[in-house]
Amino acid sequence: xxxxSLVHFIxxxxxxxxxxxYRQYDGYPEGRGMELxxxxxxxxxxxxxxxxxxxxxVANGLDCLCxxxxxxxxxxxxxxxxxxxISDTDVGEEYVYEVWEEGKDVYMSCYDVWNKxxxxxxxxxxxxxxxxxxxxxxxxxxxKK
Numbered sequence: 001x002x003x004x005s006l007v008h009f010i011x012x013x014x015x016x017x018x019x020x021x022y023r024q025y026d027g028y029p030e031g032r033g034m035e036l037x038x039x040x041x042x043x044x045x046x047x048x049x050x051x052x053x054x055x056x057x058v059a060n061g062l063d064c065l066c067x068x069x070x071x072x073x074x075x076x077x078x079x080x081x082x083x084x085x086i087s088d089t090d091v092g093e094e095y096v097y098e099v100w101e102e103g104k105d106v107y108m109s110c111y112d113v114w115n116k117x118x119x120x121x122x123x124x125x126x127x128x129x130x131x132x133x134x135x136x137x138x139x140x141x142x143x144k145k
Contacts, residue, residue, distance in 0.1 A: 002024045002025035002026070002027070003025065003026060003027040003028045003031070003094050003095070004022065004023065004024060004025075004027050004091065004092045004093045004094055004095075005022075005023050005027025005028075005032050005093050005094060005095040005096065005097065006020055006021065006022055006023075006084070006089075006091070006093045006095075006096045006097070007019070007020075007021045007023070007032075007036065007069070007073075007096075007097045007098075007099065008020055008021075008096065008097070008098045008099070009062060009065070009066035009069070009098075009099045009100070010098055010099070010100045011062060011063075011100070011101075012100045012101065012102065017086050017087075018062070018063060018066045019066050019069075019070060019083065019086075020083070020084040020085065020086050020087075020088055021069070021070060021073060021081065021082075021083060021084070022081070022082045022083075022084045022088075022091055022093070023073065023080060023081050023082075024079070024080045024081075024082075025080055027093070027094060027095050028094070028095065029095065029110050029119060029120070029131065030131055030134075030135070032095070032097070033095070033097060033110050033120075033127065033131070034127075034128065034131055036069075036097055036099070036108065036124075037108060037124040037125075037127035037128050037131070038124070038128060039069065039072060040065075040099065040106055040108060040124035041124040041125055041128065042057050043057050043058065043059050043065060043068075043106075044056065044057065044058045044059075045058070045059050045061065045062065045065055045101060045104070045106055046058050046059070046060060046061075047060070047061060048060065061101075062099075062100070062101045062106075065099075065106070066099075069099075070083070093113055094112070094113055094114055095110060095111065095112060095113060096110075096111045096113055097109065097110055097111075098111070105123060106123065106124060107121070107122060107123055108120075108121075108122070108123070108124055108127055109121040109122075110127070
Protein backbone atom coordinates (compact mmCIF):
# COMPACT_ATOMS: atom_id res chain seq x y z
CA UNK A 1 0.00 0.00 0.00
CA UNK A 2 1.30 3.46 -0.88
CA UNK A 3 1.55 6.55 1.28
CA UNK A 4 -1.09 8.79 -0.24
CA SER A 5 -0.83 12.58 -0.13
CA LEU A 6 -2.34 15.78 -1.45
CA VAL A 7 -0.63 19.01 -2.48
CA HIS A 8 -2.56 22.27 -2.44
CA PHE A 9 -1.35 25.57 -3.84
CA ILE A 10 -3.24 28.31 -1.97
CA UNK A 11 -3.56 31.95 -2.97
CA UNK A 12 -3.67 33.46 0.55
CA UNK A 13 -4.87 36.96 -0.38
CA UNK A 14 -8.31 35.56 -1.27
CA UNK A 15 -7.93 32.08 0.29
CA UNK A 16 -8.39 30.28 -3.05
CA UNK A 17 -7.12 26.72 -3.44
CA UNK A 18 -5.73 26.61 -6.99
CA UNK A 19 -5.12 22.87 -7.23
CA UNK A 20 -5.59 19.64 -5.34
CA UNK A 21 -3.02 17.15 -6.61
CA TYR A 22 -3.24 13.56 -5.33
CA ARG A 23 -0.31 11.18 -5.34
CA GLN A 24 -0.71 7.46 -4.68
CA TYR A 25 2.83 6.60 -3.54
CA ASP A 26 5.76 8.06 -1.54
CA GLY A 27 3.72 10.85 0.06
CA TYR A 28 5.65 10.79 3.34
CA PRO A 29 7.58 13.91 4.47
CA GLU A 30 11.02 12.57 3.54
CA GLY A 31 9.67 11.53 0.10
CA ARG A 32 7.18 13.81 -1.59
CA GLY A 33 7.71 16.56 0.99
CA MET A 34 11.43 16.70 0.25
CA GLU A 35 10.85 16.52 -3.50
CA LEU A 36 8.44 19.44 -3.25
CA UNK A 37 10.74 21.49 -0.98
CA UNK A 38 13.80 20.97 -3.20
CA UNK A 39 11.80 21.78 -6.31
CA UNK A 40 10.31 24.95 -4.76
CA UNK A 41 13.73 26.02 -3.49
CA UNK A 42 15.09 25.89 -7.06
CA UNK A 43 12.63 28.55 -8.32
CA UNK A 44 12.40 32.32 -8.09
CA UNK A 45 8.82 33.56 -8.09
CA UNK A 46 8.51 36.87 -9.91
CA UNK A 47 5.77 39.20 -11.08
CA UNK A 48 6.13 39.64 -14.83
CA UNK A 49 8.99 38.26 -16.87
CA UNK A 50 11.24 39.00 -19.82
CA UNK A 51 12.67 36.70 -22.46
CA UNK A 52 15.88 36.60 -20.39
CA UNK A 53 13.90 35.17 -17.44
CA UNK A 54 12.93 32.16 -19.55
CA UNK A 55 16.57 31.05 -19.31
CA UNK A 56 16.34 30.85 -15.51
CA UNK A 57 14.14 28.79 -13.18
CA VAL A 58 11.42 31.33 -12.57
CA ALA A 59 7.67 31.22 -12.14
CA ASN A 60 5.47 34.18 -13.03
CA GLY A 61 3.58 34.19 -9.74
CA LEU A 62 2.11 31.40 -7.66
CA ASP A 63 -0.40 30.46 -10.37
CA CYS A 64 2.48 29.74 -12.75
CA LEU A 65 4.40 27.88 -10.03
CA CYS A 66 1.35 25.68 -9.43
CA UNK A 67 1.05 24.81 -13.12
CA UNK A 68 4.77 24.02 -13.30
CA UNK A 69 4.45 21.67 -10.29
CA UNK A 70 1.53 19.82 -11.88
CA UNK A 71 3.65 19.32 -15.00
CA UNK A 72 6.64 18.22 -12.91
CA UNK A 73 4.62 15.75 -10.86
CA UNK A 74 2.61 14.18 -13.66
CA UNK A 75 5.06 14.19 -16.51
CA UNK A 76 3.63 11.94 -19.21
CA UNK A 77 3.11 8.79 -17.15
CA UNK A 78 -0.16 7.04 -16.47
CA UNK A 79 -1.27 6.59 -12.85
CA UNK A 80 0.15 7.64 -9.46
CA UNK A 81 -0.65 11.39 -9.79
CA UNK A 82 -4.18 12.71 -10.25
CA UNK A 83 -5.95 16.08 -10.22
CA UNK A 84 -8.73 15.96 -7.65
CA UNK A 85 -11.73 18.23 -7.26
CA ILE A 86 -10.72 21.39 -5.43
CA SER A 87 -12.70 20.49 -2.31
CA ASP A 88 -12.01 16.72 -2.36
CA THR A 89 -10.60 15.31 0.86
CA ASP A 90 -10.66 11.94 2.58
CA VAL A 91 -9.17 10.08 -0.37
CA GLY A 92 -6.99 8.02 1.93
CA GLU A 93 -4.33 10.70 2.18
CA GLU A 94 -1.91 10.45 5.07
CA TYR A 95 -0.24 13.81 4.44
CA VAL A 96 -1.37 17.15 3.04
CA TYR A 97 1.17 19.68 1.78
CA GLU A 98 0.21 23.30 1.23
CA VAL A 99 2.18 25.89 -0.72
CA TRP A 100 1.53 29.63 -0.60
CA GLU A 101 3.22 32.97 -1.12
CA GLU A 102 3.71 35.73 1.44
CA GLY A 103 5.25 38.85 -0.02
CA LYS A 104 8.03 37.59 -2.27
CA ASP A 105 8.62 34.38 -0.35
CA VAL A 106 7.13 30.92 -0.88
CA TYR A 107 6.11 28.85 2.14
CA MET A 108 4.96 25.29 2.63
CA SER A 109 3.43 23.16 5.32
CA CYS A 110 3.11 19.45 6.01
CA TYR A 111 0.11 18.12 7.89
CA ASP A 112 -0.23 14.54 9.17
CA VAL A 113 -3.91 13.77 8.53
CA TRP A 114 -4.07 10.52 10.49
CA ASN A 115 -2.51 12.01 13.64
CA LYS A 116 -4.17 15.41 13.09
CA UNK A 117 -0.85 17.18 13.57
CA UNK A 118 0.89 20.03 11.78
CA UNK A 119 4.42 18.71 11.32
CA UNK A 120 6.00 21.68 9.57
CA UNK A 121 5.32 25.25 8.47
CA UNK A 122 8.01 27.45 6.91
CA UNK A 123 10.10 28.02 3.79
CA UNK A 124 11.23 25.20 1.51
CA UNK A 125 14.82 25.74 2.71
CA UNK A 126 13.66 25.37 6.32
CA UNK A 127 11.83 22.17 5.34
CA UNK A 128 15.02 20.74 3.82
CA UNK A 129 16.95 21.66 6.98
CA UNK A 130 14.20 20.14 9.18
CA UNK A 131 14.34 16.86 7.28
CA UNK A 132 18.15 16.80 7.44
CA UNK A 133 17.96 17.32 11.21
CA UNK A 134 15.41 14.49 11.62
CA UNK A 135 17.56 12.19 9.49
CA UNK A 136 20.62 13.05 11.60
CA UNK A 137 18.70 12.34 14.83
CA UNK A 138 17.49 8.99 13.44
CA UNK A 139 21.04 8.03 12.50
CA UNK A 140 22.34 8.99 15.94
CA UNK A 141 19.64 6.90 17.67
CA UNK A 142 20.21 3.91 15.37
CA UNK A 143 24.00 4.04 15.87
CA LYS A 144 23.55 3.86 19.66
CA LYS A 145 21.57 0.60 19.43
